[in-house]
Amino acid sequence: MTQDELKAQVGQAALQYVVAGEVVGVGTGSTVNHFIAALAIMKDRIAGAVSSSNASTTRLQALGIKVFDANEVGDVAVYIDGADEIDSRGFMIKGGGAALTREKIVAAQCRRFVCIADESKLVDVLGRFAVPVEVIPMATQRLVRQFAALGGSARVRLKDGQPLVTDNGQHILDVSGLAIADPIGFETEVNQWPGVVTVGVFAHQKASVCLLGTADGIRTLVY
Ligand code: 5RP
Numbered sequence: 626m627t628q629d630e631l632k633a634q635v636g637q638a639a640l641q642y643v644v645a646g647e648v649v650g651v652g653t654g655s656t657v658n659h660f661i662a663a664l665a666i667m668k669d670r671i672a673g674a675v676s677s678s679n680a681s682t683t684r685l686q687a688l689g690i691k692v693f694d695a696n697e698v699g700d701v702a703v704y705i706d707g708a709d710e711i712d713s714r715g716f717m718i719k720g721g722g723a724a725l726t727r728e729k730i731v732a733a734q735c736r737r738f739v740c741i742a743d744e745s746k747l748v749d750v751l752g753r754f755a756v757p758v759e760v761i762p763m764a765t766q767r768l769v770r771q772f773a774a775l776g777g778s779a780r781v782r783l784k785d786g787q788p789l790v791t792d793n794g795q796h797i798l799d800v801s802g803l804a805i806a807d808p809i810g811f812e813t814e815v816n817q818w819p820g821v822v823t824v825g826v827f828a829h830q831k832a833s834v835c836l837l838g839t840a841d842g843i844r845t846l847v848y
Pocket of ligand 1 (some may be wrong): 653657708
């Protein structure tokens, strides 16, 4: 199976976690796009969605699914999202699609995080994928130096030759060269650095379940 077929498989399987009659939290990315497409079949059985990006909102609305502002709803039962890496404890790196801040906000509002990913995303130690960090632009160069002091190499993410601007009007640093043995400690520390909006290590908002698409079928990892 191709990587995209594995993503489609877990996107479809995630439907079993959607609670009828309730609002569902929806992430961002190519795996989630498969989930959104599958969700069309349930659209009359859910109250709507809370979305983590303008891109996902556009897809949901195109299917006729009502998208609520996060402030309009209380606790949400389940959040479905992909990951760039996930380890054996359910800790993740996210933000490859630049949506990490809203993803973390929606994840924090949801009781259960169901990660959907193809098997290439499962790692022993987080950090082979460069960690995305959303930053306030005026802090960029100081933060580059702070990551260098940790052994990381941070680069501003570009789009069409210019710094990519997130849905929140900020920039992304991609930090390579880190091996994150203590994801909770790392997330907690980097969160304290002035100018950091969101660090793409999801340890405090880790996965509850991961549906991992493999050549032999879906593996369900429960954390
Ligand atoms: C977007 C994300 C995505 O979940 C992550 O990048 C995985 O993407 P894909 O499903 O396309 O592999 O964090 O900000």
